[in-house]
Amino acid sequence: MQSAAKIAEIKSNLKLPAICAPMFLVTTPEMVIAASQSGIMGCYPATNARTADDLRAHLTQISNALDDHTSQWAMNMITHTSYGRFEEELAMVQDFKPSIVITALGGPHRVTEAVHSYGGLVFADVNSPKYARKALEKGADGLVLVCSGAGGHTGEYAMIPFIEEVRRFFDGPLIVGGGIGTGRSIRAVETLGADFAYLGTRFLACEESMINDAYRQMVWDSTMEDLIQSRAITGALGNWMRASVEAAGLSAEALQSSAKIDFSADMHEGGKAWKHVWSAGQGVGGVTSRETVADIVDQLRQDY
Ligand SMILES: Cc1cc2nc3c(=O)[nH]c(=O)nc-3n(C[C@H](O)[C@H](O)[C@H](O)COP(=O)(O)O)c2cc1C
Known part of the structure; x- marks a missing residue:
């Protein structure tokens, strides 16, 4: 399936064009399941599983809970050559078939063949036009533009010019993140041409998160x-x-x-x-009280 058709199919099953972004030592399988069941897309960072066996258990939990095919979920993996568990994680991607694999801190080319073989899409997480071009040359289907103000490893470029710059050479699928935490911001990035908004910080302190x-x-x-x-x-x-x-x-x-x-x-x-x-x-100023993922998604939908 072409990536545009696949994106349209994924979106048709979502209530809001948004992804609960992967967060190291934050995202739990429960958070991914709650996000996907609430009508956005959950994304599990493979690094959150301490061992490969734990990862298999977490992916089993996620895929069993979301096995009606209208619930979409994504997985995030490090493709840097220094990352030792890469091959084991890639084998699990093929077993569990997340709709989207988001690669970070390394090229997408190490996973494209495996992900395309079951009809999934590969998005590369990038923080500059230079890395965006590189990721596309290496076969990414889409890009995650991490803009200034993002939680975790942030980008340095402001969202609007970064999107505009990338749109000068790429008209394919885009996920955009960095400071998006309300329904109106999701609407705004859609207007700017993004397919999905990527929200990390908004979900950081949710009930399902593993932070203390x-x-x-x-x-x-x-x-x-x-x-x-x-x-x-x-x-x-x-x-x-x-x-x-x-x-x-x-x-x-x-x-x-x-x-x-x-x-x-x-x-x-x-x-x-x-x-x-x-x-x-x-x-972070928009996160002020105890909420579940479902509460947050409800709020985002009303506001959107
Ligand atoms: C505590 C924390 C941990 C993160 N860990 C990861 C990670 O493991 N992998 C990754 O690709 N991005 C990670 N991110 C970045 C998010 O996936 C996403 O790009 C970012 O949160 C979007 O910006 P926002 O926080 O302003 O919504 C992390 C972000 C936070 C806040």
């Missing part, structure tokens, strides 16, 4: 002015909540440095990033 109470409280208490951007925590530019950076004892000088990007170690055992230094995007 202190992280949840910090999300509720924070606004965009409580974030700092740094390359020092993981090696890639990220948005981090200042209070968690301070609590982890990181100095202003340390934050000016740049860590080395490496996925060869056990990411669950790693340093302070994600576990003790907590990320959120610039839309």
Whole structure:
């Protein structure tokens, strides 16, 4: 199936053109299931499973819960060459057949053949026009444009010119993220030509998320002015909540440095990033109270 037809089919089964974006040490299988059952698309980051056996169990849980084919779900995987579990994850993609595979931190070419073989689509997560071109050359069907203000590893380019720039050389499927947290923002990016809005921070503190109470409280208490951007925590530019950076004892000088990007170690055992230094995007001010995924999607739909 052509990607445009596949996108139309996916959208016809959604109540809102939105994806609950994958978040390391945040997204649970329950969150993916709740998102997809509420009428948006859930996305499971493979890295959230500590072992390959855990990943198989989580994907089994998701695909069993969503086996009526109107519920769509996506999977996110790291394709960087230093990431040691890649082959095992790819085999599971073929077994569980998520509608969309979103590749991050590496090229999409390592998964396209496998995903296309069952009719799925590959989207590459990119943060610049240069990487967008590269991903397309390497066979991505679509792009996830991560714009400035995003939670996690953020982009540096403002959403509107980034979309416009990419539209000058690509008229295929686009997912766009970075600070989208309301129904009207979803409507706005659709008007700008995006197929789907990518929402992370809006779902960060939902009931189904795995973050602890202190992280949840910090999300509720924070606004965009409580974030700092740094390359020092993981090696890639990220948005981090200042209070968690301070609590982890990181100095202003340390934050000016740049860590080395490496996925060869056990990411669950790693340093302070994600576990003790907590990320959120610039839309964090819109997250203020305890909600389930279904509550959030209801709110988004009314507002849309
Ligand atoms: C705590 C946190 C963890 C994240 N982890 C991942 C991840 O593992 N893989 C990934 O591709 N993106 C990750 N992201 C980025 C999101 O998928 C998405 O690009 C981003 O949240 C969109 O911007 P928003 O937070 O402003 O909605 C993470 C974001 C947050 C807030």
